[in-house]
Amino acid sequence: MPPWPPPFAELAGTLRAVERWLLPAECLLCERPVARADDDALICGLCRSRWLPVPDPACVRCGQPLEAEAECRICAGWPAGFGGVRSAVWLASTARNAVHWLKYQGWWRVAEAMAPAMLRLRPAPGDAILVPVPLGAARQRERGYNQSEMLARAIAPAWRYQVASNRVWRIRETARQTDLTPAARQANVAGAFGARWPGRRAAVLVDDVFTTGATLVAVARALLEAGAPSVSAITFARARRPLDDAVEEVAIGET
Numbered sequence: 001m002p003p004w005p006p007p008f009a010e011l012a013g014t015l016r017a018v019e020r021w022l023l024p025a026e027c028l029l030c031e032r033p034v035a036r037a038d039d040d041a042l043i044c045g046l047c048r049s050r051w052l053p054v055p056d057p058a059c060v061r062c063g064q065p066l067e068a069e070a071e072c073r074i075c076a077g078w079p080a081g082f083g084g085v086r087s088a089v090w091l092a093s094t095a096r097n098a099v100h101w102l103k104y105q106g107w108w109r110v111a112e113a114m115a116p117a118m119l120r121l122r123p124a125p126g127d128a129i130l131v132p133v134p135l136g137a138a139r140q141r142e143r144g145y146n147q148s149e150m151l152a153r154a155i156a157p158a159w160r161y162q163v164a165s166n167r168v169w170r171i172r173e174t175a176r177q178t179d180l181t182p183a184a185r186q187a188n189v190a191g192a193f194g195a196r197w198p199g200r201r202a203a204v205l206v207d208d209v210f211t212t213g214a215t216l217v218a219v220a221r222a223l224l225e226a227g228a229p230s231v232s233a234i235t236f237a238r239a240r241r242p243l244d245d246a247v248e249e250v251a252i253g254e255t
């Protein structure tokens with residue numbers, strides 16, 4: 001049974017009961033029974049504990065762990081005002097599977113199991129607004145929800161941040177990033193976003209996966225041009241070698 005889209009959120013309690021009754025209480029990833037204490041989770045605690053945190057030290061701007069003394073190639077061309085991208089876990093093994101369930105299998109509630117891993121990424125204290133990276137209208141219709149918005153909404157209560165899903169939008173549809181080289185990704189998303197930003201609060205972009213950062217940079221540019229004083233970003237997962245072409249980790253990429 002597919003999960004229910006957000007407009008029916010007020011029915012969530014009843015639906016969860018129905019869902020639990022209809023479905024065996026098994027973890028989506030390992031298919032073992034989910035512990036009673038955890039009985040609302042779609043991913044069991046053991047699978048979540050196997051996600052590998054992205055370690056420090058990392059580049060202060062793009063968050064990629066660095067070899068000693070190495071210069072970061074990923075964020076060299078990023079606009080001033082955009083920085084502080086952090087990712088919770090590597091896009092590997094069961095974390096990749098979780099992203100797959102969230103994005104391609106209709107299980108938007110998996111975001112609730114993924115969000116706790118992202119809570120350690122809280123940006124500097126202060127009042128900020130979470131901005132999910134938007135999907136194109138066609139993809140949003142096809143999927144029924146935006147996976148980044150589901151993550152943002154799952155994180156927001158812990159940080160007491162607002163989620164603003166209408167401040168950034170896609171001006172045009174873009175090709176899927178997964179088949180593109182890093183340079184082609186940048187060209188694909190350049191100028192693809194519009195934004196408006198009333199007020200002086202900082203923007204924190206939320207996305208599921210960091211690969212080359214091309215989409216995040218394009219959204220950040222739109223927000224900075226619209227007057228956002230600063231833009232940072234958090235993602236659930238990160239590809240290990242974002243600048244290498246055709247690496248396995250990029251198989252699930254941006255959007």
Ligand SMILES: [Zn+2]
Nearest residue numbers: 027030044047
């Ligand atoms: Zn499991």
Ligand SMILES: [Zn+2]
Nearest residue numbers: 059062072075
């Ligand atoms: Zn960097």
